[in-house]
Amino acid sequence: MKYMFNEIEPKWQKIWEETGAHKTVDDPAADRSKNYYCLDMFPYPSGEGLHVGHWRGYVLSDVWSRYMKMKGYNILHPMGWDAFGLPAENAAIKKGLHPKENIGRSIANMKRQLHDIGAMYDWDREINTSSPEYYKYTQWMFLKFMERGLAYRKEAPINWCTSCKTGLANEEVVDGVCERCGSEVVKKMLPQWFFKITDYAERLLDDLEGLDWPERVRLMQANWIGKSKGAEVIFKIKGHPDELKIFTTRPDTLFGATYMVLAPEHPLVEKITAPECREAVMEYIDNTLKTSDLARMASEREKTGAKTGAYAINPVNGEEIPIWISDYVLITYGTGAIMAVPAHDTRDFEFAQKFGIPIIEVIKPPENCETEECYAGEGTMINSGKYNGMSSSDFWKEIVKDLGSRGLAEEKVNFRIHDWLVSRQRYWGAPVPMVHCEKCGIVPVPESDLPVMLPHVDRYQPTGTGESPLAAIPEFVNTTCPVCGEKARRDTDTISQWICSSWYYLRYVSPEYDEGPADKEAVRRWLPVDQYVGGVEHAVLHLLYSRFFTKVLYDMGYVNFKEPFTRLFNQGMIYRMGSKMAKSKGNIVNPDELVSKYGRDSLRAYELFIGPPEQDSEWDDRGIEGVYRWLRRVYLFFMQNNFPKNIDEPLLVRGLLHRYIKKITDDIERFHFNTVVSGLMELFNGLQELYDKEPGCISHKSAEGYILLMAPVAPHLAEELWNKVGHDTSVFKARWPEYDPELLAQENITVVVQVNGKLKARLSVPSGSSEEEIKAMALNDENIRPVLDGKDIRRVIYIPGKLVNIVL
Template sequence: MKEYRPHEIEPKWQKVWEERGVFTTPQYSDKPKYYALVMFPYPSGTLHVGHVKNYVIGDIVARYKRMQGYNVLHPFGYDAFGLPAENAAIANKIHPKKWTFDNINTIRGQIKKLGISYDWSREVITCTEDYYKWTQWIFLKLYEAGLAYKKPGAVNWCPSCQTVLANEQVKDGKCERCGTPVTMKHLEQWYFKITDYAEKLLEGLDRLEGWPEHVKTMQRNWIGKSTGAEIDFPVEGTDKKIRIFTTRPDTIYGVTFMAVAPESPLVLELVTEDKKAEVEAFLAKVALEDRFKRTSLEAKKEGVFLGRYAINPLTGERIPIYVANYILYEYGTGAIMAVPAHDQRDHDFAKAYNLPIRQVIKPYEGEWNVEEKAYEDEGIMVNSGPFNGLNSKDGIEAVIKFLEEKGIGKRSVQYKLRDWLISRQRYWGAPIPVVYCQKCGIVPVPEDELPVRLPEDVEFLPTGQSPLMLSEEFKATKCPKCGGPAQREVETMDTFVDSSWYFLRYVNPRLDDKPFDTKDVNYWLPVDQYIGGVEHAVLHLLYSRFITKVLHDLGYVGFDEPFENLFTQGMIYKDGWKMSKSKGNVVSPDDMVEKFGADTLRMYILFMAPPEKDAEWNDAGIEGVHRFLRRLWNNYYRILELLKSGQVEDRELNKEERQLRRKLHAMIKKIKEDIEGGFKFNTAIAGLMEFNNQLSDYLESSNSFHAGLLNEIAEKVALILSPFAPHMAEEMWHDLGKQTLIVEEKWPDYDPSALIEEEITMVVQVNGKVRGKIVVPAEAAEEEIKSEALKNVEKLIAGKSVEKVVYVPRKLVNIVVK
């Protein structure tokens, strides 16, 4: 019998698929379209099996949809700019471009060995000029629309990566890339005005029915919509006002101090001369602290009096103004009205600095000692002038109305979301396409002069300033407006700008006069199924949604959400840890393919756990899947031998064969339901294993074999196997004598009539305890089944009185005796 040799059949069929271009997608087709997309990788090293899980899941979906008759777009590319590639290049003392392309070549080879059905003719690499030219074009479109701007301000700074970070790239006060604690710096930087789209981004989430709820919740929380009031507090003795935002204007009568964030420009504007030295020392101390830890509930609350007072606009009371470490500049207005009786952090600060604590809300029932702890719930307004006696909810509305009537405040909606900081002081990124002219100011580079090319002969070690500063050849240019001398912007764009639109470029990857054709992207987009890690729930997915909405509003695309359905796969762990080179627990897909073959690796990755769950790698597990594939192969080629040798008969199916055919069609039905009902690939493979066991029993125990059944099994099993183990299935299909490629065949239908059971097995209980089983005709009447059950246990109940017989259709009969 033919031996299973994956190392021979896998390269053979990969070559055939490539030569025949079976995965090359026509731009238009009579078939319905299906865009299956996986998140593309950073090519900062080789792949491990944790990365591969994403691509295998995507491939099952793409292959299954092709077999269902769809014109499937399944492309691949590389998120090739950015810090991961640059840091790795620096560590290995090699230019980022060479390091990146060497890794791309390695990763491409790794993926091709797995038989992933990508349309390689659409490959996209974000660091190539023909791609980042259009990233720069997108920047210009946002600039023209007033959505790209430059401003000075306090920014997140990673001392290790020597670059600024967007808020989204700071995790628990640390750099998302390297884990170094983040500090603050004051720099002039470029931003995208994502805050203009906060409400649209929120509203859009309600329409994304195909997204996991936890991902939508993460985005809602990040956008952080709050409804309340903006109130201006005049600063005594000046013409300045401190504008605050509060969700609890009902507590305004309880304000006993104001607090300003250390990063706020207001601090140095308001501090009096006699307090300046103390305040500057405090600011220097706070600048070294983790901003996110210092603002936690548990952190020690510290501050310094600025020497000035604000005036409560409702009471006229003088209120001391402090700079406080627990206020974040990014949230609200960077300043608060502090109500220590009803906010615990304000309470802690007031206790530390002996400030008054004034209760203005009391519980609906009972009393509360606000000197001991802040009361933060709803209640009845007290000590609040004309608003006394109102409940909190009504009080909020009444105070806002009063503020608006007096012109000292207004109803307001605020978002935690801050504008997207895109400037990076690093080399390996798309240059920002503007120039600085002494006469004309900031001037965008004309579209016909794109791309602004990234020079290759630049020292790119991180210094805290952009390496492009060191290239006079790059910096020096002419102003596009007046023709006079000018300097190019030397900072590069955040890599998340590159990945915010790549799914559009896949549609027209070789177009050189525009980033994409509107008609084509309107045909293919939104993506029907997007697959990737949940770690991108905020960063990449939020930015991609923003850029898509901007392009929609500017008339370039006809849809405003890029991804209709989203699936987030779990991670693969080894030895209890996420795979990483530093921990030495990486499993190489190359090693697994070399040892077991690509089909085994694909099947094991899918079988080890539900795909949305994390899973622990187990060497014994992949060996078990390999044994299963060998048993399936041996059964299949035993069938082919029987068919070729003529040891088969044309006759009616016997009872065992009818049961086997029922199992075959039940498996086809279940696998279809498992794939379409949430990507339950592990249970789909389990169903295939179960069928193979029954097939083994038939082949080993029977003396005669049914020709039609064996042919049907051989055809259907190969087709069912095709998305999961495509090389094995292709070989089986070929050896069955088929002239077509199985990847171009139709997904098999199940026969409903085959699923009708002839017999059913029922449990027999006596007084609730299982005492036996009976096999009865599926159409047997209730009384007939009860009678059979009584016969089954007649010795056990001999001499006892049968009180009643409980019948549960198709499940059990319980005989109650005394």
């Protein structure tokens, strides 16, 4: 008899399909607590297909979904395609195919691969963000954001990817290069659409608190939002009507300000620069503009700068202090200008040293504190006039209040996050549903006219002009104004795919619904997502945007929850030959080959067994052999033996089973899927050993127990065996087994005996034994007595059910 996984697996997949086994049970009367929504981050269709790294997350979310199904929940476990936008379009261009055609092919291939996983996806709910039925509501979202004053168009210096030839959001620029293609990102002035994510910065930060998410992701989002509390302070400029407003988190160091710095791009630079400094300032600005953002951000750089020849007046003491420009001050943060306190800020310290600017200490560190040349902590005020002796933290409040009363300062919270650039100068996306009318300005397309269809074109390549390819299609561009009816032009930008994916989780609950993005009743039954599974690379992209969208939808009254994903799990990546799998590195492991060689269940089990699911793991080509052998042996064992219903099963067998029901259940609950698999192996090894000693000793009930436990991991084989032991319905209609605590209590337990902390003996004792009995047994044990011979026993430590330690 052979383990014919290639017959078993397709057979059960066919049966699942025919019986609608994976169709979501959506009972309108069902209580929310009976429904469970487990979502995978959906992929973009690439044509290269999935590799074993992609499988990992899908397998573990499927194991979890199947387990929850066996626990009695109605499961929503959908899949779809992030088919609009840069990733999908770039993939198509690379292949020289029209995006629509390429995406169709890629989806077919990836869907075949996803079927191989044997996941319980409900394909009736499949969504595709590039279908008009879907993007109609992406555009609807855009209109709603517009209505609420959260969308605006503005000419601004934006991030422009030189290779993708489009504007990018800040979140898409990583280390100065495009997150997608790795090409250089430059600044370009262009009118662009933005969403006011900054209005939600505070809430996005505050609500991180209650999320059952990996610490790492919450931290990354908190850093990205970057809240800092400080004050804005106004400095007058000597001999000049303009005022200089700066942001500082350290108003307590105002007396130590010995110079000011403006970002080179600051609008005041032009006005205040003295004639004799003009040449040097202009040259400096020129150089700054030539320096890439990437180079400018390198923190190890030596400080540079130029004097403007102008002076500011320190509002606390009337001192005149010189105004400099330097690229270490960023125009994009705060007011683009700072007061510099070299005594208490390392950056200012460096700058002051280089340019010979005075350094005045105003905060004395506490006594016991090791003094450095530049102390940035709290302390006692010195050199601060009448405030000397005050604690710096009290003075902080005091001086803001004092200056505030003269209109020169106010407390202010600053965020690092900026508004979200959402328009793309690319073809493959949902057109921005706006019309430009000479008379009426920017006018939204009426909801009833949605979707604004993306026209089919032959030339879809990006233009690089700052306009999308849509601008070259008169039939698309020319329209009439929805307000006045005069001739008007459509907006030709497309919507970033991050918007498509910001609300997709909502669509799955009612994918056919056509009176809005989702049926509110279905939303109430299924949302928010109970468990979300995906890679950590979306920490400050998709996950942040989705949260923002959800809060806006909540404010609109469209959804009744403030956070979309209650629980998040980030699976680790799979490496091979020391690096992340990528076609360019030639280290891809193709699941298709493994499926045909070892079968779907083996690959599923190995994806879990490879290591802790949240950690990165190195792929071992031979590792899958081990799980394959296990499944093969399980198959042969169950097929070649019979498990009678009415036998007097030894306690050893049942005790073993129940111990592992507990262990495996606990491990699944903790997402320790690697030890779920090793636990299943251990249990099988144990059962087989007992069976070898006493053939026929395993009851029908216990055999079923094993099949149930392995079902989430190896669903095809479990169905086959479930059928073999006499069931004609799916194993996933059965309930997850529960362990019997009393049975565990009846087992003998092993108590370890140590002498001075070193293992000397093991006792097998009935679990009900008393402390006295066990201690006595330990002291009288034949391995222990000789060791104790003639020595004084100082102490005997007993840990119930575990160990006796005899201290000499």
